[in-house]
Amino acid sequence: MSSSHLQIAWIGLGRMGAPMTAHLVEAGHTVRGVDLNPAAAAAAAAGGVALAASVADALQGATVCITSLPKPAHVREVYGGADGIFAHATPDMILLDTSTVDVETSRWCHTEASARGLTFVDAPISGGTAGAEAGTLTFMLGGEPADVARVTEIVAPMAGNVISCGDAGAGIAAKLVNNMMLFINVMAMSEGSQLAEELGLDAETFWRVASVSSGSSWAMRTWYPVPGVLEKAAANNNFAPTFSVDLALKDCGLALAAGEQVGVHLPAATLAHAQLAQLADEGLGGKDCTLVARLATPDGALRGYDPALDATPAHV
Template structure:
């Protein structure tokens, strides 16, 4: 008998991820507010329904992939949300980056509703979602960890049970702190290299063989024409939107303040990403920060 799952959120990450679940033999009921996202998912074999209530009606598992903690909280806990619409014992796996506080709140709310909430934020970007090679950071009671890994296996190649409620998001916050600061300094270095007249394609070959090498520089290089599949080579069409990276940095900054950790590099990166986002770059790929920094340098030079 085919297992039915509900999928809430069919955007840049949710679309390819839900496709993998279809290919793995699941019936997928998908829901999204964006008609373009619904159309693309339908082309992948997802059964598009009108709302969360319909999506959850005959599902034994619910996945969600949404932009923010407030989005996930609303989708899960509203009167017509996932918790209220799911049968007792339903497993609900959220793959979004929502922060530690929201995760703990949702674990508690799920328990009260008689369903199982599993936080499983991801790393690997849209490329990992497309290729089914994501890394998952699973936070849930140990009793549910094996089932969570089984359900997530079509989507990733490293599935880590980090610990109990909140720990998956904690791992994600720390991971994204490193990634986001790397993206920021890559953009700063690109803007500087271009101002100094470097051939950025040749510099790329140097950097990936030297101490400057890092994952985001190789995959999401900020200079146009250096990496063919990078957003910079496609007009900075978003793979990871600037406002989302700023949001992830804000989660790290908030977590640091809560435990008294100094995160001055993260705060600087957050300020730069927020400035770029607020000045028109919000929906561009985060590596478009290089354009913003180049403009600032030119303005100062003038």
């Protein structure tokens, strides 16, 4: 962790941004943040973030700007818009994006920043909301070695692992491949959990077996989709989102697009994407992505999920 104080601008204070900024504040840094969602902004403020009125306001006096945004279009607008980061950043700032975007958008950020004499590092993350809260996220960095070294120190209070993945765009490429594997693992875990249920196995006992055996995965150890097994799993909260169907569908689609560009065949990821799309088409895009377990059950009913408790599913 860096001992020196930093003034950090943070754009996008959502489910990941709020706990991540709290770790930076706890490390002794000043964070000025902005978000269009008042509830998200209020949650970050409760963690010590000083709220800014605009991107330009957040950047005043900052030497670091971090973005955490839902989609590639948001990243391009926040960076390149008329009142965006590129319009107000100064050469002494280091810009890093933790969002999950397509490789082209990340490379665009690098190219546009370089053309303006600015420093940019792609810095996507893995670990979900649990990792954000615990400060154990994995950061995958892409950029010039000296810039990556600076960012490694900056993100340390939020990270369990910081890995330099290579040149511009390498961090986001690693993230897309990683998330694609996650969604395939979610599908495998979903089918396995429901087969175990129908075969009469005790859910916690089977989880204990699989978690130390060849069926294990990060998804299974963290998100097991049966209530009463893992305290923070969405299955205990009517599948309220820790990682929403909508965001998973977006990320999986980006991975499929990358595969198409380089000619790699991705049949398992294609099926995972189709299952997420089915949930989204049913109006369940705001639920947790582990709700795909419902598609494995004999009758479409899933223990831990009561559709009657969903008034109007909110997309996230």
